[in-house]
Amino acid sequence: GDSVTQMEGPVTLSEEAFLTINCTYTATGYPSLFWYVQYPGEGLQLLLKATKADDKGSNKGFEATYRKETTSFHLEKGSVQVSDSAVYFCALGNSGGSNYKLTFGKGTLLTVNP
Amino acid sequence: NAGVTQTPKFRVLKTGQSMTLLCAQDMNHEYMYWYRQDPGMGLRLIHYSVGEGTTAKGEVPDGYNVSRLKKQNFLLGLESAAPSQTSVYFCASSPPADEQYFGPGTRLTVT
Numbered sequence: 362g363d364s365v366t367q368m369e370g371p372v373t374l375s376e377e378a379f380l381t382i383n384c385t386y387t388a389t390g391y392p393s394l395f396w397y398v399q400y401p402g403e404g405l406q407l408l409l410k411a412t413k414a415d416d417k418g419s420n421k422g423f424e425a426t427y428r429k430e431t432t433s434f435h436l437e438k439g440s441v442q443v444s445d446s447a448v449y450f451c452a453l454g455n456s457g458g459s460n461y462k463l464t465f466g467k468g469t470l471l472t473v474n475p
Numbered sequence: 476n477a478g479v480t481q482t483p484k485f486r487v488l489k490t491g492q493s494m495t496l497l498c499a500q501d502m503n504h505e506y507m508y509w510y511r512q513d514p515g516m517g518l519r520l521i522h523y524s525v526g527e528g529t530t531a532k533g534e535v536p537d538g539y540n541v542s543r544l545k546k547q548n549f550l551l552g553l554e555s556a557a558p559s560q561t562s563v564y565f566c567a568s569s570p571p572a573d574e575q576y577f578g579p580g581t582r583l584t585v586t
Contacts, residue, residue, distance in 0.1 A: 395574060397577075403579060403580075404565055404577035404579045404580050405518075405565070405567075405577040407574050407575075410574055450517065450518070454572070454573075454574075456572065460523070461506070461572040462508075462533070463520075463575055465518040466517055467515060467516060467517035468517050
């Protein structure tokens with residue numbers, strides 16, 4: 362079945378540091394890939410997505426490129442802010458012969474210190 | 476436009492009690508989902524629905540039931556709560572084969 366593996370946290374960075382959160386996946390067919398963010402006490406919000414190979418999703422300074430050859434969708438940001446502190450989830454969307462569902466990674470907690 | 480709303484926000488149950496969580500969406504989405512979130516486990520799909528009157532089992536359906544009598548509502552029921560069902564429950568909705576929109580969550584404690 363489909364699966365998503367993302368780097369375990371927690372990740373602690375200083376403000377303005379560079380961020381990478383690794384995400385790799387296993388899937389059949391042609392899945393879509395997503396990054397969701399969860400701020401403390403809230404539900405998940407879509408951060409960015411990519412629907413086919415070589416697509417780059419971007420939002421709020423975050424970027425991720427759908428790499429089919431390495432089955433990866435790593436999240437990057439050039440300069441993090443304290444307000445980026447949250448849990449980040451990589452997810453894969455696929456039908457796999459039945460109904461379309463999302464498969465989530467376990468989440469990576471990011472803390473950004475001033 | 477409220478998006479996805481969940482009722483209640485918090486609940487404490489005793490073992491063996493029953494309750495129903497309500498999810499409502501005003502985006503006219505076909506698909507709706509119930510997840511549970513536990514520390515270190517990410518989100519796990521409990522049940523989902525691809526349209527009014529339809530439901531299907533997800534990854535962890537045991538101990539839960541669902542109903543989708545109206546397109547905008549998706550109910551999650553616990554018939555006999557157990558401490559293992561202590562969790563944060565999230566509802567989501569989506570158009571077919573697209574990103575999901577999440578509610579704010581319900582924090583349930585079973586003692």
